[in-house]
Amino acid sequence: MIRFEPRGPSSVSRMLGVSIAAALAALLLAAIPMAFAGLSVFEGYSLMVKGAFGSLFAFTEMLTRATPLILTGLAAAVAFRAKLWNIGAEGQLYAGALAAVAVGTGVISAPPYILIPLVVLAGALAGGLVMLGPTLLKTRLGVDEVVTTLLLNFIILLFVQMMLEGPMKDPMGMGWPQSEPILDAAALPKLMDRMRIHWGLVIALVSSLGVYFLLKRTIWGFEIRAVGENAAAARHAGIPVTATFIRVGLLSGALAGLAGVGEVAGLKGYLTADLSPGFGYSGIVVAMLAGLSPAGVVLAALFIASIFVGADSMSRATGVSNYLADLIVAMALLCVLVSGLFLRFKIRFVGSQTNKEAAE
Amino acid sequence: MTDILDILISANFWAAALRIATPLIFGVIGALVCERAGVLNLGIEGIFTAGAMAGWMAVWLGAGLWGGVLVAAMAGAFFGLIHAILTVPLGLSQHVSGIGVTLFATSLSYFIYRTALPDVSSPPRIEAFKPLDIPGLSDLPFLGPALFQQTPLTFLALLLVAITAYVLYRTPLGLAIQAVGDNPAAVESQGLSVYAIRIGTVVAGSAIMALGGAFLTMSAFDAFFFGMVNGRGWICIALTVFASWRPGKALIGALLFGAFDAFQVRLQTEVGSFIPGQLFLMMPYLLSIAALIVVARRADYPRALLVPYFRGQR
Numbered sequence: 198m199i200r201f202e203p204r205g206p207s208s209v210s211r212m213l214g215v216s217i218a219a220a221l222a223a224l225l226l227a228a229i230p231m232a233f234a235g236l237s238v239f240e241g242y243s244l245m246v247k248g249a250f251g252s253l254f255a256f257t258e259m260l261t262r263a264t265p266l267i268l269t270g271l272a273a274a275v276a277f278r279a280k281l282w283n284i285g286a287e288g289q290l291y292a293g294a295l296a297a298v299a300v301g302t303g304v305i306s307a308p309p310y311i312l313i314p315l316v317v318l319a320g321a322l323a324g325g326l327v328m329l330g331p332t333l334l335k336t337r338l339g340v341d342e343v344v345t346t347l348l349l350n351f352i353i354l355l356f357v358q359m360m361l362e363g364p365m366k367d368p369m370g371m372g373w374p375q376s377e378p379i380l381d382a383a384a385l386p387k388l389m390d391r392m393r394i395h396w397g398l399v400i401a402l403v404s405s406l407g408v409y410f411l412l413k414r415t416i417w418g419f420e421i422r423a424v425g426e427n428a429a430a431a432r433h434a435g436i437p438v439t440a441t442f443i444r445v446g447l448l449s450g451a452l453a454g455l456a457g458v459g460e461v462a463g464l465k466g467y468l469t470a471d472l473s474p475g476f477g478y479s480g481i482v483v484a485m486l487a488g489l490s491p492a493g494v495v496l497a498a499l500f501i502a503s504i505f506v507g508a509d510s511m512s513r514a515t516g517v518s519n520y521l522a523d524l525i526v527a528m529a530l531l532c533v534l535v536s537g538l539f540l541r542f543k544i545r546f547v548g549s550q551t552n553k554e555a556a557e
Numbered sequence: 558m559t560d561i562l563d564i565l566i567s568a569n570f571w572a573a574a575l576r577i578a579t580p581l582i583f584g585v586i587g588a589l590v591c592e593r594a595g596v597l598n599l600g601i602e603g604i605f606t607a608g609a610m611a612g613w614m615a616v617w618l619g620a621g622l623w624g625g626v627l628v629a630a631m632a633g634a635f636f637g638l639i640h641a642i643l644t645v646p647l648g649l650s651q652h653v654s655g656i657g658v659t660l661f662a663t664s665l666s667y668f669i670y671r672t673a674l675p676d677v678s679s680p681p682r683i684e685a686f687k688p689l690d691i692p693g694l695s696d697l698p699f700l701g702p703a704l705f706q707q708t709p710l711t712f713l714a715l716l717l718v719a720i721t722a723y724v725l726y727r728t729p730l731g732l733a734i735q736a737v738g739d740n741p742a743a744v745e746s747q748g749l750s751v752y753a754i755r756i757g758t759v760v761a762g763s764a765i766m767a768l769g770g771a772f773l774t775m776s777a778f779d780a781f782f783f784g785m786v787n788g789r790g791w792i793c794i795a796l797t798v799f800a801s802w803r804p805g806k807a808l809i810g811a812l813l814f815g816a817f818d819a820f821q822v823r824l825q826t827e828v829g830s831f832i833p834g835q836l837f838l839m840m841p842y843l844l845s846i847a848a849l850i851v852v853a854r855r856a857d858y859p860r861a862l863l864v865p866y867f868r869g870q871r
Contacts, residue, residue, distance in 0.1 A: 201867070230665070230668055230672075233669075233672065234668075234672045282652050284656060334849075334850065334853075338850060338853040338854065339853050339854075339856070340846075340849045340850055340853045341798070341849070343599065343652055343794075344791060344794050344795050344798075344845070344846075344849060345846055345849065347788070347791045348788065348791055348792070348795065348842040348845050348846055349842075349846075350788075351787070351788045351791075351839075351842045352839050352842045352843060355835040355836075355838050355839045355842075356835065356839070358835050359833045359835035359836065362833065362835075363833055478656075478660060481653070481656055482660070485653060516675060517672070518667075518668055518671035518672055518675070520664055520667040520668040520671055521668060523660070523663075523664035523667070523668075524661070524664040524665055524668050526660065526664070527657060527660035527661035527663075527664045527665075528661060530653070530656070530657040530660060530661075531639070531643070531654070531657045531658070531661060534643060534649050534650070534653055534654055534657060535643065535647065535649070537649070538647060538649070
């Protein structure tokens with residue numbers, strides 16, 4: 198028999214250990230599909246490491262990929278802290294990107310120090326507003342936010358496609374459904390010459406610091422944690438539960454919206470309907486791997502980004518499908534769920550003695 | 558106005574509605590069975606994908622159509638078992654585990670498909686299920702074309718509704734499943750194992766869900782495409798709430814949904830030039846949210862839904 202005995206609060210080192218164990222377990226498990234694809238595990242992983250860390254270019258590509266993952270990871274982490282199940286970061290990301298394009302492609306002309314903050318703000322606002330709907334439906338009517346946020350992902354993507362084929366289509370786009378390019382004055386500057394890495398990474402890191410500070414040091418943060426622990430008890434203790442959910446929803450959506458801003462105004466320069474290869478969903482894995490901690494989100498996003506960038510490079514070299522990356526990421530989520538048990542419980546393998554006791 | 562009436566009384570329209578409803582019937586029945594036992598199964602979207610891919614691939618490798626259906630169900634059961642182990646004896650978050658299973662099942666299906674077929678530009682086709690033509694019945698006015706232009710999987714879906722209703726309401730097993738979703742401690746005190754009933758139910762429900770995916774590649778289409786499930790699983794989760802966890806209402810809900818979808822497709826051909834197509838494509842998702850809002854106030858969730866049960870603890 199296995200028995201779970203509850204454990205007190207976990208130390209940072211134990212949380213880190215659990216996440217690293219889960220990540221390693223996922224990498225070990227990935228040996229099976231790799232072997233199935235006829236790739237030697239050693240070769241596969243050395244190609245992936247080289248692909249993510251092998252050169253300055255590879256490294257900056259990995260950081261570029263981590264940028265939206267930090268933000269969607271924060272979006273999931275802050276929401277899950279309050280047990281607000283926002284699974285809609287993918288849609289909120291697109292909403293943010295759409296708003297950035299709406300503001301940053303020539304409607305307003307202003308110098309960069311005005312236009313860039315405007316674009317960033319518009320994206321955050323759009324993401325937040327998209328999440329406001331499901332949050333209000335939850336607090337007012339008790340509609341489960343998981344399903345509404347998931348369904349909204351599809352609705353928003355279709356809306357983006359509609360805009361890109363209609364009013365926001367680039368007339369110079371050779372007929373492709375893409376937006377007009379972001380003005381130079383609205384684009385997030387690059388961090389390094391001849392690399393794609395951009396200021397979105399700074400926004401992501403500052404956001405992580407901000408969320409850390411909010412959760413640790415402010416009343417609102419305390420309220421978020423209290424609502425997440427036990428909403429009924431929090432309400433009883435006089436914490437404004439509804440207002441907290443709304444704040445968390447707005448913040449979570451805004452963070453995901455920022456991910457969209459970075460992708461469109463920092464990386465691509467224009468909006469297409471395939472802007473995100475599932476950053477919203479990967480953000481959930483990032484948040485869980487991070488144990489919902491804002492600092493952990495940065496580390497977890499770097500790990501997930503190196504899997505994606507590494508697998509892309511491995512795939513180009515060997516022809517093995519880069520869906521391997523998605524597979525590793527999914528397994529990491531399942532592994533971290535299980536290994537999380539070791540945080541909350543002492544796991545005792547109870548021997549024959551108790552069986553005998555039970556039999557008596 | 559008469560145009561709309563013409564659409565609604567045409568047998569072809571209802572045939573299309575039933576066809577669109579079929580995967581949803583499988584999905585809602587599977588989801589409601591799991592939820593009746595107290596386990597929300599958000600693995601559904603991935604289980605649909607796995608069922609679609611596994612069923613298609615089995616047929617493509619020569620297993621025969623019913624062999625493919627069986628393989629799809631087994632794939633569903635496999636992912637259901639993962640979800641069940643994580644959420645029942647380990648008591649982990651049903652939300653996160655479900656999303657994890659969806660990501661896992663989807664990426665595994667895509668990876669296997671891509672690995673088996675590395676460089677195909679157009680997806681290979683199989684000989685899919687043919688409409689069941691029953692001499693005599695198929696010639697009935699209205700009912701004949703509406704009902705008997707369907708493939709065997711549609712009849713399997715309708716049969717499953719009846720079986721599920723019977724098992725749930727008329728057998729000791731069904732009562733145990735319901736009790737486990739409402740008051741697990743009471744079940745344990747009867748000497749039954751909450752774990753065994755919950756795990757078994759989630760596995761069975763997931764197998765049923767996977768058939769919805771199999772319908773997509775083996776009846777609706779004859780090939781597997783990336784992203785072909787396209788949110789159908791999530792729609793089923795919404796429809797389950799709308800159907801207040803009853804098999805009969807699930808059938809009606811799925812049919813209404815299918816009818817609406819078939820209707821908007823026909824409407825699109827009439828007014829398509831004025832209104833962007835995406836607005837029509839949004840309809841199923843908007844409708845699902847609307848359905849949730851409509852029943853929100855009186856949704857009677859199984860009382861132990863989302864609540865893990867630990868043996869010897871109340």
